Amino acid sequence: MLTELPAWKALENHWRAMQGTHLRSLFAGDPARAADFVVDAAGIYFDFSKSRTTRDTLPLLIDLANQCGLAEHIQAMFRGEKINRTEDRAVLHVALRAPRGAGIVVDGENVVPKVHEVLDRMAQFAGRLRSGEWKGHTGKPIRNVVNVGIGGSDLGPVMAYEALRHYSRRDGLPDQVFRFVSNVDGTDFAEATRDLDPEETLFVISSKTFTTIETMTNAESARRWALARLVSEAAVAKHFVAVSTNAEAVSRFGIDTANMFGFWDWVGGRYSMDSAIGLSTMLAIGPENFQSMLAGFHAMDEHFRIAPFAKNLPVVMGLLAVWNNNFLGADTVAVLPYDQYLKRFPAYLQQLTMESNGKSVTLAGEALAGGTPAGGSADYQTGPIYFGEPGTNGQHSFYQLLHQGTRVVPCDFIGFAQSLNPLGEHHDLLMANMFAQAEALAFGKSKEEVIAEGTPDWLAPHRVFQGNRPSNSLLLERLTPHALGRLVALYEHSVFTQGVIWNINSFDQWGVELGKKLANSIVKELQNDKTPKPLLQRYRQLRKA
Numbered sequence: 001m002l003t004e005l006p007a008w009k010a011l012e013n014h015w016r017a018m019q020g021t022h023l024r025s026l027f028a029g030d031p032a033r034a035a036d037f038v039v040d041a042a043g044i045y046f047d048f049s050k051s052r053t054t055r056d057t058l059p060l061l062i063d064l065a066n067q068c069g070l071a072e073h074i075q076a077m078f079r080g081e082k083i084n085r086t087e088d089r090a091v092l093h094v095a096l097r098a099p100r101g102a103g104i105v106v107d108g109e110n111v112v113p114k115v116h117e118v119l120d121r122m123a124q125f126a127g128r129l130r131s132g133e134w135k136g137h138t139g140k141p142i143r144n145v146v147n148v149g150i151g152g153s154d155l156g157p158v159m160a161y162e163a164l165r166h167y168s169r170r171d172g173l174p175d176q177v178f179r180f181v182s183n184v185d186g187t188d189f190a191e192a193t194r195d196l197d198p199e200e201t202l203f204v205i206s207s208k209t210f211t212t213i214e215t216m217t218n219a220e221s222a223r224r225w226a227l228a229r230l231v232s233e234a235a236v237a238k239h240f241v242a243v244s245t246n247a248e249a250v251s252r253f254g255i256d257t258a259n260m261f262g263f264w265d266w267v268g269g270r271y272s273m274d275s276a277i278g279l280s281t282m283l284a285i286g287p288e289n290f291q292s293m294l295a296g297f298h299a300m301d302e303h304f305r306i307a308p309f310a311k312n313l314p315v316v317m318g319l320l321a322v323w324n325n326n327f328l329g330a331d332t333v334a335v336l337p338y339d340q341y342l343k344r345f346p347a348y349l350q351q352l353t354m355e356s357n358g359k360s361v362t363l364a365g366e367a368l369a370g371g372t373p374a375g376g377s378a379d380y381q382t383g384p385i386y387f388g389e390p391g392t393n394g395q396h397s398f399y400q401l402l403h404q405g406t407r408v409v410p411c412d413f414i415g416f417a418q419s420l421n422p423l424g425e426h427h428d429l430l431m432a433n434m435f436a437q438a439e440a441l442a443f444g445k446s447k448e449e450v451i452a453e454g455t456p457d458w459l460a461p462h463r464v465f466q467g468n469r470p471s472n473s474l475l476l477e478r479l480t481p482h483a484l485g486r487l488v489a490l491y492e493h494s495v496f497t498q499g500v501i502w503n504i505n506s507f508d509q510w511g512v513e514l515g516k517k518l519a520n521s522i523v524k525e526l527q528n529d530k531t532p533k534p535l536l537q538r539y540r541q542l543r544k545a
């Protein structure tokens with residue numbers, strides 16, 4: 001039991017002893033704090049000096065990691081053991097970015113050659129499409145690419161497309177248009193295709209299972225939309241490709257499996273953006289940039305696998321997340337990228353973190369109390385709620401609560417030293433805001449300072465900032481494909497670290513099943529004019545009107 005471990009008890013005592021200590025005094029009492037509370041590795045400067053920790057905290061957290069067997073768990077993942085026990089699967093997104101020639105064995109087979117075989121086919125296809133050699137059914141080159149997928153088959157591709165837009169130019173050719181359709185709401189499809197010419201449009205149908213109702217419904221609509229203009233069924237081969245693990249369902253849909261890019265059951269949906277699910281990313285940025293992104297992922301994988309815990313970025317980040325969650329009692333985390341290209345990064349992280357660690361049953365099957373309806377015996381919280389917006393927009397929206405609300409919201413600030421679009425003083429101003437927010441959260445502003453500025457007594461309490469609000473700052477040189485790979489892998493492995501401490505399965509997602517099943521039965525109920533449910537009756541009446 002996690003809460004019975006000696007390291008957990010030691011952390012509880014440690015927290016009790018330091019709980020009232022303000023970050024102001026931690027900095028005042030330790031002049032080297034800002035320089036020392038840093039992990040500088042794999043091209044990421046990770047400053048955790050503004051976390052509510054002392055020099056004793058990280059060693060105690062590392063004791064906890066050791067008592068939870070983190071090192072063995074990491075090795076088990078990299079060895080291809082079936083650590084996703086509830087689905088009896090290996091968890092090997094790290095194999096997707098292993099270099100050619102590496103060896104990772106699952107069920108007696110080295111999977112790395114298979115990974116590179118698919119990457120090579122993707123690169124070949126991307127080359128033909130990007131150069132204009134691949135033509136549509138009527139002989140026009142493809143100008144528009146529409147990815148149809150949802151969850152991990154959408155959020156990774158959208159996030160990476162937006163993040164790496166700067167790299168999506170083609171030499172001497174006009175920009176291609178990329179669209180992403182995920183929602184089963186017909187508006188998503190209609191708006192994504194409204195201004196596109198079917199003769200110049202390629203659909204990438206991305207679904208690991210090829211059974212997800214939203215994706216299949218959108219894919220059928222895409223086929224109808226394309227064939228309304230292109231008429232002949234033969235056009236499907238030129239305008240549809242599939243990314244899936246399910247070849248049978250792909251060919252049943254009518255897509256030639258020669259135009260299918262596969263992956264495997266050991267790739268979880270939310271860990272799949274660097275598998276064939278990244279096809280739209282590769283089409284946008286080209287195979288070389290895609291390879292560079294994979295190399296970035298791999299650099300972080302190797303760092304995670306090898307570095308000692310005290311200097312291991314994902315481990316330190318994951319342990320601090322546990323500290324904030326379970327000892328400070330914070331139930332949310334704000335992810336605040338100070339880079340417009342990362343505008344979809346928080347949405348991407350929501351699936352990665354919350355689908356992975358939103359669990360209330362341990363690997364041993366015992367229910368966690370943690371204040372949830374599960375109401376079990378082991379009493380600790382698991383995954384927090386993630387949200388965020390790019391800076392500085394968030395500052396003019398929800399930061400009020402971060403600074404003066406009653407809740408503690410740990411923040412991850414993410415910034416780059418070099419702008420991809422240098423424009424006057426914009427970048428320094430942007431980054432000055434990022435640095436300033438972290439300082440304001442940590443140090444606040446006391447009543448004395450407020451009054452010394454001439455604020456009347458009655459107004460002073462409203463203008464006080466308590467401070468002592470924790471944050472991490474992540475600084476990278478420049479947003480490149482390689483940097484994006486390192487950043488995403490950092491969060492992936494931090495999520496893994498947290499899941500190991502909480503003794504949960506970070507790799508299944510049974511929690512999304514019930515709603516899916518109910519929707520399928522309710523869709524039938526909607527045809528029944530005798531439905532006893534008042535809400536459905538009202539829907540039927542209004543729908544007719």
Ligand code: F6P
Pocket residue numbers: 150151152153206207208209210211212215269270355509512
């Ligand atoms: O939301 C549940 C889920 O299974 C995700 O884990 C997954 O990313 C998404 O659905 C899409 O699944 P598929 O790629 O099989 O269509």
